[in-house]
Amino acid sequence: xxxxxxxxxxxxxxxxxxxxxxxxxxxxxxxxxxxxxxxxxxxxxxxxxxxxxxxxxxxxxxxxxxxxxxxxxxxxxxxxxxxxxxxxxxxxxxxxxxxxxxxxxxxxxxxxxxxxxxxxxxxxxxxxxxxxxxxxxxxxxxxxxxxxxxxxxxxxxxxxxxxxxxxxxxxxxxxxxxxxxxxxxxxxxxxxxxxxxxxxxxxxxxxxxxxxxxxx
Ligand code: G3P
Numbered sequence: 001x002x003x004x005x006x007x008x009x010x011x012x013x014x015x016x017x018x019x020x021x022x023x024x025x026x027x028x029x030x031x032x033x034x035x036x037x038x039x040x041x042x043x044x045x046x047x048x049x050x051x052x053x054x055x056x057x058x059x060x061x062x063x064x065x066x067x068x069x070x071x072x073x074x075x076x077x078x079x080x081x082x083x084x085x086x087x088x089x090x091x092x093x094x095x096x097x098x099x100x101x102x103x104x105x106x107x108x109x110x111x112x113x114x115x116x117x118x119x120x121x122x123x124x125x126x127x128x129x130x131x132x133x134x135x136x137x138x139x140x141x142x143x144x145x146x147x148x149x150x151x152x153x154x155x156x157x158x159x160x161x162x163x164x165x166x167x168x169x170x171x172x173x174x175x176x177x178x179x180x181x182x183x184x185x186x187x188x189x190x191x192x193x194x195x196x197x198x199x200x201x202x203x204x205x206x207x208x209x210x211x212x213x214x215x216x
Contacts, residue, residue, distance in 0.1 A: 005184065006027075008035045013050065029057055055082075055125075063090070066090065084105070094121040105161060106118035108127075110143070118158070119158035
């Protein structure tokens, strides 16, 4: 399973990329607005740091305007994937832009039919928001199970990108279900590095090693 960072923050991205296990980045208008400044310049810089797929989202809502904005976003860098929300207008834009060879990440997916329609329109990725479903007492990971199962029956070539991840358990469940990608906030990736038994174990190894050396 590929691991993406869900962030528009260059500092977070630059601190995690050297791990060598980050495959791409997802941003959204809220994340980029939080950073302030020139969003296009931030996306360009992220592309240079990561050298993998970087999702940048349109803010237009009418298909013609989405298509025009998507083409402009795609010009920022070869790594840019254009993120388009799942709406009737969005589906038309996905069909048109995919036909031009522009990779699309369909965002705000909350049902299996939305994922199926996006795949049929030619989207490279679908982004089901698991955390936001959990937030309303719905089962986000059940949606991932359904989409993975449906996509397994066909040859869409659309990847399941688990988004709105809130905890390491979302990553575990996504991997068990065979999702293609999990995009995580930096704090969730950081949390995966915390395990008391690893800390205790390492401390003991180093202590034993030093004691043995002193005994020689
Ligand atoms: O980037 C889309 C998605 O991951 C947003 O997550 O935490 O705002 O629901 P969240």
